[in-house]
Amino acid sequence: MQTTELSNKLFELPELEYTTNSLEPFISQETMDVHYGKHHRGYVEKFNKAIAGKTLEVSPLGDILSNVSRYGMAVRNNGGGHYNHSLFWSIMSPNGGGKPSGNFANLISDSFGSYENFKKEFKKEAMSRFGSGWVWLVVNDDELKIGSTPNQDNPVMDVSEFRGVPILGLDLWEHAYYLQYQNKRADYVDAFWNVVNWPEVERRYEAAMAEQVMI
Ligand code: MN3
Numbered sequence: 688m689q690t691t692e693l694s695n696k697l698f699e700l701p702e703l704e705y706t707t708n709s710l711e712p713f714i715s716q717e718t719m720d721v722h723y724g725k726h727h728r729g730y731v732e733k734f735n736k737a738i739a740g741k742t743l744e745v746s747p748l749g750d751i752l753s754n755v756s757r758y759g760m761a762v763r764n765n766g767g768g769h770y771n772h773s774l775f776w777s778i779m780s781p782n783g784g785g786k787p788s789g790n791f792a793n794l795i796s797d798s799f800g801s802y803e804n805f806k807k808e809f810k811k812e813a814m815s816r817f818g819s820g821w822v823w824l825v826v827n828d829d830e831l832k833i834g835s836t837p838n839q840d841n842p843v844m845d846v847s848e849f850r851g852v853p854i855l856g857l858d859l860w861e862h863a864y865y866l867q868y869q870n871k872r873a874d875y876v877d878a879f880w881n882v883v884n885w886p887e888v889e890r891r892y893e894a895a896m897a898e899q900v901m902i
Pocket of ligand 1: 858860862863
């Protein structure tokens with residue numbers, strides 16, 4: 688395979704569907720500018736560097752991550768960083784908040800007792816993740832599950848103890864909240880619910896079920 692064929696297949700920083708100030712007051716513009724513009728951009732650049740000239744460049748990101756044990760830590764950390772942040776931006780919206788709707792709302796209640804209890808369990812998982820990582824809502828075997836992963840790992844990765852198709856994720860790295868919330872991770876988790884883009888979470892749930900993705 689020639690490098691010229693691969694050169695335009697590099698991964699790119701996705702465009703945000705909203706401006707960096709539009710999640711305020713829940714997530715500050717300063718946080719978004721640094722997080723999206725510096726951190727995520729950095730993951731994309733380092734990921735592209737890690738896969739440059741390899742056939743990995745033409746593989747879908749999900750395929751790379753579901754076989755990530757075959758590759759080095761640069762692919763795991765930066766490919767994971769790219770996947771996780773791309774998902775994160777998409778499941779937030781300036782018009783977010785509220786509650787899940789329709790069948791999905793019923794599913795949340797059936798799975799966790801109630802929407803309030805779902806939020807409680809998600810927060811508990813977020814608070815018990817020591818250091819940097821992510822907390823997730825995933826589809827696994829047709830069921831909704833809450834869990835977390837360290838660093839930039841995610842439930843798609845074959846190296847992860849917690850597996851599934853992520854439909855909602857929250858970044859627990861201090862870079863995601865420290866500028867605004869300092870050490871108060873709990874306040875950041877509480878604020879997050881005001882910007883969750885439930886229609887997108889529900890779309891991801893439907894897609895995961897339709898594809899019958901086997902993990
Ligand atoms: Mn981050």
